[in-house]
Amino acid sequence: MREMIKKYQGPLKQYTIEASGDKIKEFYKVLQPLVPEAKNVPKQEFYHCADFSGGTLLLSSMQEPSSESKDLLMRSASVFDLAYRRLLDLKKAEAQAREAQIEVALERVRAKAMAMQKPDELKGVALELRQQLGTLEQEDLETCAIHLYEESPDYFISWAAMRSPKSA
Numbered sequence: 001m002r003e004m005i006k007k008y009q010g011p012l013k014q015y016t017i018e019a020s021g022d023k024i025k026e027f028y029k030v031l032q033p034l035v036p037e038a039k040n041v042p043k044q045e046f047y048h049c050a051d052f053s054g055g056t057l058l059l060s061s062m063q064e065p066s067s068e069s070k071d072l073l074m075r076s077a078s079v080f081d082l083a084y085r086r087l088l089d090l091k092k093a094e095a096q097a098r099e100a101q102i103e104v105a106l107e108r109v110r111a112k113a114m115a116m117q118k119p120d121e122l123k124g125v126a127l128e129l130r131q132q133l134g135t136l137e138q139e140d141l142e143t144c145a146i147h148l149y150e151e152s153p154d155y156f157i158s159w160a161a162m163r164s165p166k167s168a
Contacts, residue, residue, distance in 0.1 A: 001030050004049060004056070013051050014074050016065065020044040050077035054084040105132035122146060123159040130161035 003023070007015045019027055020043060028041045048065040049056045050073040057077045059065055065073075112128040115121075130144035145160040 001027055004047065007049065008051055008056055014070060014077075015049055016070075017047045017049070018044070018064075019047060048073060050074045052077045052081035052084055054081075054088075101136060105136055108132050123161075126159040127161040130163070134163070 003017055007017070017023075024041060024043075024045055027045075027047075028038060031038050042062060044062065046061050046064050048059045048061075048070055050059075050070075051057075057073055057080060059069060059073050061069075109125065109129050109132055113125045116125065126144055126146045129146070130141070133141050133144060141163065143160050143162045145158055147156040147158045149156045151157070
């Protein structure tokens with residue numbers, strides 16, 4: 001396993017590792033929790049690796065892979081690299097969409113706060129905060145409260161909005 005990581009970090013884009021003895025035992029020790037059916041450790045195995053920008057595609061066999069198998073794996077890694085980059089793009093787009101949702105929710109709370117004309121309208125801000133946090137899929141959110149500690153250090157003024165019993 002360590003050899004595979006070192007080779008991945010090296011200059012080669014494809015390489016074959018021959019494993020036997022302690023090396024193959026180490027590999028199967030790591031593999032076993034991931035693939036429980038991999039119980040029988042062979043005496044020897046070949047791991048041909050083809051790297052892509054985010055990792056490695058691995059072909060394992062009991063004999064040295066043929067040139068054609070190596071070429072196919074390398075071509076597959078090139079194609080998989082496109083899929084991997086698409087995955088990263090999708091993750092980035094999801095993060096940006098989530099950030100936009102948060103900004104919209106915060107802007108709605110800001111707008112409600114800026115529209116206040118009287119102090120008792122703060123309860124509407126608490127309700128808007130609760131509703132907007134609810135739209136952000138905060139399932140465990142029961143109550144949103146605003147506490148003001150301005151009149152006395154011994155107590156506070158509070159406005160709260162609770163989850164509707166229908167949505168519980």
